[in-house]
């Protein structure tokens with residue numbers, strides 16, 4: 001049995017010779033540190049470190065590898081007489097250890113084992129499509145996910161800039177943006193994100209472009225904007241449809257000229273970053289409604305990446321795979337790690353029947369809630385609470401039930417909270433329910449310090 005691609009690290013020619021019969025393509029890196037730059041293009045099924053790689057470099061390499069997602073299995077070949085490190089290498093996550101030349105015949109067995117794992121799906125590999133690069137963790141093997149991954153690869157390898165990602169809430173737009181970033185710039189470059197709906201126009205402008213001291217009342221020092229901070233990495237402009245019109249015009253200039261100025265500044269700064277924008281709104285409709293600039297829309301949509309909703313026929317086969325992945329990898333309840341082995345047939349059926357308006361995020365929440373509630377080794381249908389707010393409705397049909405005073409503020413806070421819950425914490429829908437603008441909703445959320453129970457705030461990530 002052969003593995004398609006093996007990457008061998010080190011200059012030991014004997015090890016190269018040893019591996020040739022076991023692989024269709026053999027790639028070589030002189031040193032462990034060269035591997036990180038090759039992972040994406042080579043996408044090997046096995047990395048093998050030869051006996052010439054010093055012990056400290058092996059240790060460092062394995063420690064780095066376990067912090068990355070989807071690094072292929074690593075096998076270390078040691079020196080005949082030096083075996084004391086084998087145990088620590090295995091503890092650091094090496095797949096296997098070969099004890100020098102006398103042990104060389106084991107390479108065939110190890111490769112057979114790896115091949116079987118790939119076929120039987122005993123590892124995380126079964127969650128990923130063959131289109132999914134190893135540096136990226138986008139779960140799903142449906143036709144729709146395959147298509148998306150192909151597009152991500154094509155766009156990332158091109159010079160296409162800006163890049164637009166479109167999809168309903170929770171479909172994985174930020175995950176796709178990070179994948180493009182990693183494939184284009186590697187894991188060590190900067191990725192910054194800015195939610196265009198979360199700030200007022202003035203703040204957004206200064207956050208994006210930076211400002212010079214004295215350019216407005218509270219500008220008491222120079223500030224570097226995110227475009228500058230991104231350097232030659234990526235800037236992710238989330239919910240671009242909410243960007244105020246003035247700023248859309250300024251962004252268009254950046255996209256066209258590849259330069260910008262800090263607010264109040266006179267110096268042109270070169271923009272080297274990849275601009276990745278996302279929208280959960282139909283941007284074309286926003287253009288027709290004159291809410292979004294037509295020229296900017298055309299600049300953005302050179303090669304848009306469209307994420308299908310989870311319920312669509314060409315993606316729904318990902319539902320159970322994602323559920324299983326979250327079940328296996330969730331850290332919400334460490335003491336139950338590995339104890340829940342799957343879900344009952346009924347539970348699976350109920351997942352497949354649901355419409356998933358909140359898409360993958362909603363599914364992840366449902367599974368994590370089930371992990372918290374389940375006491376047996378399989379998730380049962382009673383613990384899959386798909387509409388958590390249903391139970392509340394009977395006793396609290398009015399948002400004001402339970403309020404013991406007549407404070408308008410408390411009533412307003414309660415109403416805003418209820419609207420957000422009802423809308424699955426989607427701000428546009430909640431604002432529509434309340435009959436207010438998104439900006440007003442954001443102001444109220446901030447004023448009353450309302451937070452989504454299980455969401456980590458990610459408005460600006462450097």
Ligand SMILES: Nc1ncnc2c1ncn2[C@@H]1O[C@H](COP(=O)(O)OP(=O)(O)OP(=O)(O)O)[C@@H](O)[C@H]1O
Pocket residue numbers: 137138139140167168169170171172173174175176280360361364
């Ligand atoms: N294919 C996937 N595989 C694994 N996890 C996923 C996948 N798609 C989404 N997720 C997870 O679901 C959650 C939502 O994803 P993400 O934030 O990328 O969605 P989004 O489209 O940006 O949502 P929103 O429009 O609400 O901002 C995240 O926790 C993300 O890690």
Ligand SMILES: [Mg+2]
Pocket residue numbers: 173174238
């Ligand atoms: Mg997002």
